[in-house]
Amino acid sequence: MKATYLFLRCLVLVSTMFATGIWAQTDLPSWSDTESKQRLVDFVQSVTTQGSDFVETQQRVAVFDNDGTLWAEQPMYFQLLFALDRLKVMQSDHPEWKTEEPFKSALAGDLKTALASHEDLAKLLFASHASMTQEEFMQAARDWLSTAKHPTTGRKYTDMVYQPMLEVLDYLRANGFKTYIVSGGGIDFLRVWAEDVYGIPPEQVIGSSIEKTFVFNDDGSTHIARLAEVDFINDKEGKPVGIDAHIGRRPLIAFGNSDGDLAMMQYTMAGEGKRLAVYIHHTDKEREWAYDRDSHIGSLDKGLDYATEHKKEGWILVDMKNDWKSVFPNN
Structure with a gap:
């Protein structure tokens, strides 16, 4: 009985130490000392x-x-890369983008021209992120993240x-x-x-x-x-x-x-x-x-x-x- 009591007391003490922060995880293995x-x-x-x-x-x-x-x-910011890929998916529904800036430059890969101003960036983001339902946008983001790869590392963006x-x-x-x-x-x-x-x-x-x-x-x-x-x-x-x-x-x-x-x-x-x-x-x-x-x-x-x-x-x-x-x- 005494051994059981001491064991239960130890369990209570350990639980209390975790709850109060006196004893909690301190392991950061990927950090140097x-x-x-x-x-x-x-x-x-x-x-x-x-x-x-x-x-x-x-x-x-x-x-x-x-x-x-x-x-x-x-x-560049990964969400911008998502936006640019979205434009490529959407371009068949927007023939006007072949001549309209900043879409023409963005689709041609000329990002210096396409992103020359805040106004141009806003146009690209609104075109790729708006005029749809919330569910449609979330699904488009999920689909992109499941397949898209970083241009230099070849990793998925979530990696x-x-x-x-x-x-x-x-x-x-x-x-x-x-x-x-x-x-x-x-x-x-x-x-x-x-x-x-x-x-x-x-x-x-x-x-x-x-x-x-x-x-x-x-x-x-x-x-x-x-x-x-x-x-x-x-x-x-x-x-x-x-x-x-x-x-x-x-x-x-x-x-x-x-x-x-x-x-x-x-x-x-x-x-x-x-x-x-x-x-x-x-x-x-x-x-x-x-x-x-x-x-x-x-x-x-x-x-x-x-x-x-x-x-x-x-x-x-x-x-x-x-x-x-x-x-x-x-x-």
């Missing part, structure tokens, strides 16, 4: 262990940019995720954090696959969006129609606004990789108590790409300086080349 990893682990342990820095579970919110933070973003960041997502959730995507990319495109790949459900995805309207059909069926108008751009100063609207709590941790994430990270760090901002710095030209200040995609200029200047205040610059043992799954 560097200062970046140690500072991340130390922070999580400090806010999940009873003491002066302890944070209640409901307040443990972590937000992640997507492009360049959770998956790759070179040679271009960062293994170390998948481990961070699991690590944080094991320690009582709720994880959100806060991306400049399209919210609906992300919601198609984020749950399967990241374990992040649709309601925890925040992104840019177009206008939609509810349609009640004569036969009693309903659908959501996608309109060729911008609803919200979830980038730069828009990210804190999106966080406030969708989450209603200031994050405890923010992860990003570009100047587009700086406002989100500053918003996170301005809260009370201990907080963490983590920039992923692309320094590995052999296993991925090396870029920062002058990149046409994911430029990290002001953010690089800011993170360097505020390192002692809880900012981390992850050096991809030195801090990660591997980059992609099975890599």
